[in-house]
Amino acid sequence: MTRHLFFAIALFGTGMFLNTQAEAVTLSRCEDRASNCVGRCADPTGGAGDLGGRQNKCMRTCDRQVVACMLRAR
DSSP: OHHHHHHHHHHHHHHHHHHHHHHHHHHHHHHHHHHHHHHHOOOTTTTSOOTTOOOOSHHHHHHHHHHHHHHHHO
């Protein structure tokens, strides 16, 4: 009986480990895409907006892309 319990725990642990790794790869890919997107956003004013006071829309686009990627990864 003890042997069966040990094998059940080992099998369950292996399954959880493999499942976690696959999800982590997907979530890290989303974060990589987010950092690449933010890196392409040129914001010379540092978030203060342009002369008219308008904020950079590129960051909002990156946010939407990251949220969509994270939701698909789940």
